[in-house]
Amino acid sequence: MSNEHVAIAIDGPAASGKSTLARELSQRLGLIMVNSGAMYRAVTWQVLRKGIDPFDSAAVVAELGQMKLDCGVEGLASTIRVDGVDPGDELRSEAVNRRVSTVAAIPEVRERLVALQRRYLEVGNVVMEGRDIGSVVFPETPYKIYIDADATVRAQRRVEMGEVDAVEERDREDSSRKTAPLTVPLGAAVLDTSGHTIESGVAAAIELLEGQGLKTEAIRGR
Ligand code: DC
Numbered sequence: 001m002s003n004e005h006v007a008i009a010i011d012g013p014a015a016s017g018k019s020t021l022a023r024e025l026s027q028r029l030g031l032i033m034v035n036s037g038a039m040y041r042a043v044t045w046q047v048l049r050k051g052i053d054p055f056d057s058a059a060v061v062a063e064l065g066q067m068k069l070d071c072g073v074e075g076l077a078s079t080i081r082v083d084g085v086d087p088g089d090e091l092r093s094e095a096v097n098r099r100v101s102t103v104a105a106i107p108e109v110r111e112r113l114v115a116l117q118r119r120y121l122e123v124g125n126v127v128m129e130g131r132d133i134g135s136v137v138f139p140e141t142p143y144k145i146y147i148d149a150d151a152t153v154r155a156q157r158r159v160e161m162g163e164v165d166a167v168e169e170r171d172r173e174d175s176s177r178k179t180a181p182l183t184v185p186l187g188a189a190v191l192d193t194s195g196h197t198i199e200s201g202v203a204a205a206i207e208l209l210e211g212q213g214l215k216t217e218a219i220r221g222r
Contacts, residue, residue, distance in 0.1 A: 005122075007128065008127040009145070012129075017147055024198065031076065032123060033078065035078055037129070044104075071119070101177075105179065107178075144187055145188060147192075148193070189208040
């Protein structure tokens with residue numbers, strides 16, 4: 001690792017419970033929580049806003065070159081602004097849900113966002129959730145969890161959130177792309193949250209991380 005800060009990597013398919021787990025770990029252990037999906041969503045949002053075809057990789061890459069991306073932290077949570085604008089709830093719109101996997105498959109998009117993601121570790125201890133955090137962003141961290149849940153449970157979670165999101169289709173695209181596909185990272189502990197409550201899922205995750213050598217008492221507030 002580039003410095004003494006700790007990175008916890010949480011990967012898994014859509015609606016598997018990554019954000020909930022990352023938020024809980026962030027609050028309990030005082031870690032910066034980075035939602036890497038929001039970064040791919042923000043680029044997608046800007047591409048759609050500019051009327052660019054997300055399937056036209058060359059046009060997306062050209063727009064990426066113009067785009068100012070500011071990644072910061074507010075409280076303990078990551079923030080993102082595109083050309084000075086916070087996209088807010090629009091990051092989770094149906095249009096963005098539908099096209100984010102297409103934009104996220106473009107290698108140049110990934111290269112730029114991975115570099116921004118790694119910079120968070122210079123700021124403090126980090127829990128980062130996504131699809132390639134344990135495999136590509138922080139492959140050297142010993143603290144990795146791959147979280148999963150039944151497809152029906154995941155689809156139901158999105159409905160409960162009031163979102164229109166074809167999670168299985170996104171997972172298929174995210175798992176089959178050439179660059180940094182969704183995969184169980186080497187050394188990751190696998191946690192299925194289907195039968196868990198938030199509390200029991202977080203407890204199980206902390207136990208797995210401690211099994212990987214994480215000293216939760218030592219990093220709290222560091
Ligand atoms: O975590 P999420 O559902 O908000 O992520 C949205 C999309 O972003 C996801 O379908 C694929 C892409 N993504 C990615 O390719 N790599 C990441 N580390 C995080 C998200």
